Structure formats: C-alpha cells, structure tokens
Amino acid sequence: MVAATGHADTTVGQGEIIEAVDRALTTHGRAILTGPAGAGKSEVVRAIAAAAERRETVLRLAPEAADQWIPEASAAALLASVPCAALERLAGPQRTAIAQLRRETDEPRAGRDHVALRLALVEVLRTLAARTPVLLVLDNAQWLDAESTDLLRFALRLTPPRVRVLVAECVQGGAPVAGPLCGPGTPEIRVPPLGAEEIAELLVRHGLPARLAGRIHQASGGNPRLALALGHSLAEAAGARDGGAHHADTLPVSGQAREVARRLLAEAP
Structure with a gap:
C-alpha cells in the first residue's frame, strides 16, 4: 500500500x-x-x-x-x-x-x-x-x-x-x-527513474494490474511514488463503477494521485 x-x-x-x-x-x-x-x-x-x-x-x-x-x-x-x-x-x-x-x-x-x-x-x-x-x-x-x-x-x-x-x-x-x-x-x-518493466513489477507487488504499466510509466515519468498513486487511483475509480481497471481508462489525477502530485510539485526545485 x-x-x-x-x-x-x-x-x-x-x-x-x-x-x-x-x-x-x-x-x-x-x-x-x-x-x-x-x-x-x-x-x-x-x-x-x-x-x-x-x-x-x-x-x-x-x-x-x-x-x-x-x-x-x-x-x-x-x-x-x-x-x-x-x-x-x-x-x-x-x-x-x-x-x-x-x-x-x-x-x-x-x-x-x-x-x-x-x-x-x-x-x-x-x-x-x-x-x-x-x-x-x-x-x-x-x-x-x-x-x-x-x-x-x-x-x-x-x-x-x-x-x-x-x-x-x-x-x-x-x-x-x-x-x-x-x-x-x-x-x-x-536514483534514476524506473523503466516500464520495473513499473509493471511495482504495480504487481501492490496488487495492481501490470497491463497499466505503459501508460502509468509515461504519465509518472518513472517516478515510483507517483506511479503507485496513479495505479491506486485508477483501481479505485474502476472499483467504484464495479469493473476492473482497463488499459484504455483515463488516468485519474484525483484523490491520492492528486495529493501525491501536489506534494511532488511542492518538493521540486
């Protein structure tokens, strides 16, 4: 988590x-x-x-x-x-x-x-x-x-x-x-950004579908904290409508993902 x-x-x-x-x-x-x-x-x-x-x-x-x-x-x-x-x-x-x-x-x-x-x-x-x-x-x-x-x-x-x-x-x-x-x-x-395959492994370790790795990797820039937040937000959005997360779903920058993104921007140079 x-x-x-x-x-x-x-x-x-x-x-x-x-x-x-x-x-x-x-x-x-x-x-x-x-x-x-x-x-x-x-x-x-x-x-x-x-x-x-x-x-x-x-x-x-x-x-x-x-x-x-x-x-x-x-x-x-x-x-x-x-x-x-x-x-x-x-x-x-x-x-x-x-x-x-x-x-x-x-x-x-x-x-x-x-x-x-x-x-x-x-x-x-x-x-x-x-x-x-x-x-x-x-x-x-x-x-x-x-x-x-x-x-x-x-x-x-x-x-x-x-x-x-x-x-x-x-x-x-x-x-x-x-x-x-x-x-x-x-x-x-x-510490370099994670690659797409590493993002996939990260998602799987946290119970998230690996098929989302490509889009999440692109959206997060390989940042593991943001990648996980996006993955969880996507899974929560899919669960709210009684369906599994799909690779074509819009990546939600809301809830946890929005908070993490806000923190990362605040800590950026």
Whole structure:
C-alpha cells in the first residue's frame, strides 16, 4: 500500500543503486544519494540501514519539512537517539551542553556553550566507533536546519574512519548540504527513474494490474511514488463503477494521485 504521504514501500529496480551505495561506503566511508522527490531514495536508505544493523551501530536521522525552521531540531533528535552509555564518559561541560540541547535542563543566562556541544558530538561518535563500527544515515538532508547542519559539518570532519556516513538529499533549488557535510570527493549516486518493466513489477507487488504499466510509466515519468498513486487511483475509480481497471481508462489525477502530485510539485526545485 501507499502511505498517506505517498511513499512507496518497495525497492523495485533499486538493486544496482543499493550495490553502488554499498561500494561507495566500503571504499570511501561516505556516500551521497540524490534524486527527485518520490524517486525511492528513502527506500534505498532503509534497505542499507537494515542490512547494516546486523554488524554495526546505526544512527538514523530523517528530518521533516517543518524541522528546517526549528534551530537545532535535527541535532537534538540525533543525540536523543544515542545510547546513554555513550554519554557517560563525557566531560561535565559536554554533558551539560547535550542536556541543554535536549531540553533536559534550563539554559544558563550567559547562554549555551556551543564549543562544548560541538566537542560533545565528536566525542559521542568516537565513543560509539571505539566499540563497534557506526553508520550515520541522514535522509531528507534538504530539511536540516542551519544550526544542525553546521554542527554536523564540524563533527564529521573529526570523526574516525569507523564512522561511515550516508546522506540522501533532494536538491530543491537551494545550496546542496550533502556535499559540504560529507566532504570533497564523496561519491554521489543518483536514483534514476524506473523503466516500464520495473513499473509493471511495482504495480504487481501492490496488487495492481501490470497491463497499466505503459501508460502509468509515461504519465509518472518513472517516478515510483507517483506511479503507485496513479495505479491506486485508477483501481479505485474502476472499483467504484464495479469493473476492473482497463488499459484504455483515463488516468485519474484525483484523490491520492492528486495529493501525491501536489506534494511532488511542492518538493521540486
């Protein structure tokens, strides 16, 4: 099924992309995943993170659109997910800085110690990496707030090789953040549109007729999120008149398909 947000829960046609990201992480320790909204970046990220959890510590961060306007929102979410054991060895000022970021204590009148916070994040990543390799997975990097972006950029410059980083980003016309976060020379893998045969497989996996694949592929441009939304809208329209979806039926841009199309246009550059 497609969630209310229109995300497709599938990795159809993404095997080569997953392998390319794995190679980049193995060779360079860092990788950037790009592509338009709805292309399937989040599904690739989830597949890689799920596989990595069997052998290393995985830290996940996936900000939403509203988070970009909340200072330090993403940094707070990241540090809230860190195991408590990684915080025990921090120096007093660093523990205090994290507690203030996570709103566990009042902020002093003199203001927060931002240097202590930066060093705290570096030390947390080093502590985790000393025990087991770490994979930091950052999805929706385009929605990082400026303060969190600055904090992560500083920390990732000082982390050991055992901290690998995967950043997925949908560039929306502003300055990309994945490159500055990961550093120069980081491999960038772009998620391409699905072909007609892959759209057919995607439809079948979701209980939709493959005979619609050609028209849905043309209408969606190979975007899996929009393709599924069109397929479901077409099936719902056919069901409402007690008949199966037919390849000659008009593709309905209504209901779920309209909402997904609206979201994709809003996220486009």
